[in-house]
Amino acid sequence: MEYYIGIDSGGTKTEFILADAEGSVISRAVDSGCNPLDIGADPAREIILRNVRQLDAAAPGPICSIYAGIAGANHVDMHLETLLAQELGGAVVRVEDDRRIVVSSTLGHADGCGMICGTGSSLSIIIGSEPIRQVGGLGYLIDTGGSGYELGQAGLKEACRYLDGRGEYTVLADLITKALGKKPWDSLANIYAGGRSYIASFAHTVFEGMEMGDAVCRRIVEESAYKLSELTFAAEKYFPDEFPVVMSGGIFRAYPKYVQLVCAKASPKARMILAVVPPVYGALVEAMWQNGRTADAAVQRNFMGSIQRLESRVN
Amino acid sequence: MEYYIGIDSGGTKTEFILADAEGSVISRAVDSGCNPLDIGADPAREIILRNVRQLDAAAPGPICSIYAGIAGANHVDMHLETLLAQELGGAVVRVEDDRRIVVSSTLGHADGCGMICGTGSSLSIIIGSEPIRQVGGLGYLIDTGGSGYELGQAGLKEACRYLDGRGEYTVLADLITKALGKKPWDSLANIYAGGRSYIASFAHTVFEGMEMGDAVCRRIVEESAYKLSELTFAAEKYFPDEFPVVMSGGIFRAYPKYVQLVCAKASPKARMILAVVPPVYGALVEAMWQNGRTADAAVQRNFMGSIQRLESRVN
Numbered sequence: 140m141e142y143y144i145g146i147d148s149g150g151t152k153t154e155f156i157l158a159d160a161e162g163s164v165i166s167r168a169v170d171s172g173c174n175p176l177d178i179g180a181d182p183a184r185e186i187i188l189r190n191v192r193q194l195d196a197a198a199p200g201p202i203c204s205i206y207a208g209i210a211g212a213n214h215v216d217m218h219l220e221t222l223l224a225q226e227l228g229g230a231v232v233r234v235e236d237d238r239r240i241v242v243s244s245t246l247g248h249a250d251g252c253g254m255i256c257g258t259g260s261s262l263s264i265i266i267g268s269e270p271i272r273q274v275g276g277l278g279y280l281i282d283t284g285g286s287g288y289e290l291g292q293a294g295l296k297e298a299c300r301y302l303d304g305r306g307e308y309t310v311l312a313d314l315i316t317k318a319l320g321k322k323p324w325d326s327l328a329n330i331y332a333g334g335r336s337y338i339a340s341f342a343h344t345v346f347e348g349m350e351m352g353d354a355v356c357r358r359i360v361e362e363s364a365y366k367l368s369e370l371t372f373a374a375e376k377y378f379p380d381e382f383p384v385v386m387s388g389g390i391f392r393a394y395p396k397y398v399q400l401v402c403a404k405a406s407p408k409a410r411m412i413l414a415v416v417p418p419v420y421g422a423l424v425e426a427m428w429q430n431g432r433t434a435d436a437a438v439q440r441n442f443m444g445s446i447q448r449l450e451s452r453v454n
Numbered sequence: 455m456e457y458y459i460g461i462d463s464g465g466t467k468t469e470f471i472l473a474d475a476e477g478s479v480i481s482r483a484v485d486s487g488c489n490p491l492d493i494g495a496d497p498a499r500e501i502i503l504r505n506v507r508q509l510d511a512a513a514p515g516p517i518c519s520i521y522a523g524i525a526g527a528n529h530v531d532m533h534l535e536t537l538l539a540q541e542l543g544g545a546v547v548r549v550e551d552d553r554r555i556v557v558s559s560t561l562g563h564a565d566g567c568g569m570i571c572g573t574g575s576s577l578s579i580i581i582g583s584e585p586i587r588q589v590g591g592l593g594y595l596i597d598t599g600g601s602g603y604e605l606g607q608a609g610l611k612e613a614c615r616y617l618d619g620r621g622e623y624t625v626l627a628d629l630i631t632k633a634l635g636k637k638p639w640d641s642l643a644n645i646y647a648g649g650r651s652y653i654a655s656f657a658h659t660v661f662e663g664m665e666m667g668d669a670v671c672r673r674i675v676e677e678s679a680y681k682l683s684e685l686t687f688a689a690e691k692y693f694p695d696e697f698p699v700v701m702s703g704g705i706f707r708a709y710p711k712y713v714q715l716v717c718a719k720a721s722p723k724a725r726m727i728l729a730v731v732p733p734v735y736g737a738l739v740e741a742m743w744q745n746g747r748t749a750d751a752a753v754q755r756n757f758m759g760s761i762q763r764l765e766s767r768v769n
Contacts, residue, residue, distance in 0.1 A: 176642065281610050299597060328530055
């Protein structure tokens with residue numbers, strides 16, 4: 140039997156799986172995010188190597204192929220391919236950013252777009268097996284349009300604008316003060332300690348406010364959905380006709396109304412598909428593909444059944 | 455003769471001065487920023503104590519009073535007052551955030567507002583010797599409306615929106631690609647290493663583009679100026695009539711047109727004053743005030759003359 144390792148690393152967590160050639164997950168590990176722009180190349184490399192060693196030790200036979208999709212890996216050279224090849228002598232090794240696996244998880248090793256909306260956001264275009272273009276997604280200091288971080292940030296901003304006497308009334312002032320237990324400016328130390336993922340957690344107050352009929356919340360959600368939908372228009376010129384866009388990430392999973400708004404505003408040529416398979420499955424698809432195998436429907440079925448059993452055992 | 459220490463710490467640098475009772479600066483030191491939300495309480499405290507020790511050693515007599523205005527000091531307890539009192543036995547010690555000194559530098563120890571626009575932005579309201587309210591200014595993760603960071607960030611965003619096929623043409627695509635030496639997304643590692651102050655440095659491309667007649671740049675500058683001017687309306691209710699607003703910070707010093715736009719949109723009750731005296735002078739004003747002395751025009755004159763001589767010696 141052949142054994143594969145797949146890795147998916149986003150801004151907040153990294154998921155590692157060891158699977159056999161039928162897609163059954165033998166072992167799974169979750170660690171913190173490995174974006175080298177966020178935490179530096181050395182700590183990121185250490186997390187990856189430590190977990191890969193553990194999965195390798197747990198494998199009934201040698202690893203034949205490993206694929207790692209790591210956010211930010213295209214911007215900082217971590218020398219991971221060399222190190223993983225040394226660690227797993229004989230295995231086919233590939234390290235890329237996390238753009239391809241979103242598409243591969245749902246469409247297999249095929250052309251299409253992947254739209255990620257979690258703490259950050261981006262749209263990636265995959266053509267002829269290559270991630271040829273990323274639209275948006277320049278990270279939290281520059282551009283995370285429509286992301287959970289931007290939704291939560293906008294909620295905090297508008298709550299403060301009302302509370303400090305600048306802006307119009309919004310129910311966010313109450314919802315966020317209640318969630319924090321005090322006024323936002325008395326919670327700054329907590330907010331900064333929690334960072335972007337904590338700020339993204341306030342996205343729920345914006346959606347809650349919209350449900351309550353709050354105009355400020357409605358505007359935030361509409362503008363955010365527009366920023367995401369806009370990304371699909373930049374993809375049009377890369378496809379002759381209709382093209383698939385896989386929507387992936389925690390914000391899409393949590394807020395179906397948001398998915399609907401993004402779809403409604405997207406390019407008419409974009410066929411929007413909400414991902415139900417986790418991106419780490421895309422890493423397995425790629426690990427198999429670079430070993431000459433195609434992950435078919437049976438592989439995906441085995442993966443989903445086995446990973447759900449592993450997850451429920453952990454939780 | 456009495457000797458005073460004044461400290462001004464913003465997001466990017468900290469300025470320390472040792473002055474005599476006539477306002478003449480005897481010694482000056484510049485170190486990195488000490489915002490404890492940014493760098494943590496321990497490193498911030500170490501920078502402050504190290505520099506204070508050096509100034510104390512350089513003083514011809516004992517320090518009678520020290521005032522430290524440190525951005526973020528109201529959100530994290532650094533125990534600095536106790537440590538400084540131990541260090542400078544007998545001196546009157548006060549540590550606050552940096553809100554008051556912007557006002558004090560220009561208006562003396564009097565009521566008024568201080569609008570800061572550098573890497574970050576905020577408006578502070580000082581009434582009856584107390585900084586009773588801060589409007590805006592929740593830091594880079596939440597709210598820096600109209601700041602250099604937000605101007606530069608907006609410039610980078612709009613350049614990328616055009617370059618990756620989302621947005622309308624803007625000359626920023628050329629100006630920023632030229633400034634970076636390559637496309638923004640090929641410069642992400644540099645941009646993130648440089649951080650917010652590096653991003654703020656791109657504000658100049660936005661002003662340059664506006665001078666060239668670029669509509670996107672004009673919109674960014676107008677919206678940013680509006681966000682700053684809006685802060686003054688929140689201050690209206692704290693003053694019965696006209697109130698002074700001291701405008702301070704690198705962006706105001708560098709771009710007179712921006713100052714004009716903010717003034718044009720500000721509350722009609724706000725008397726806008728561009729600061730020509732550095733905030734660290736406000737720290738000296740406060741150090742003298744808490745020792746029962748008022749810094750008069752002669753003190754300010756002595757300060758400005760002596761600090762200019764010291765600065766020119768350093769540079």
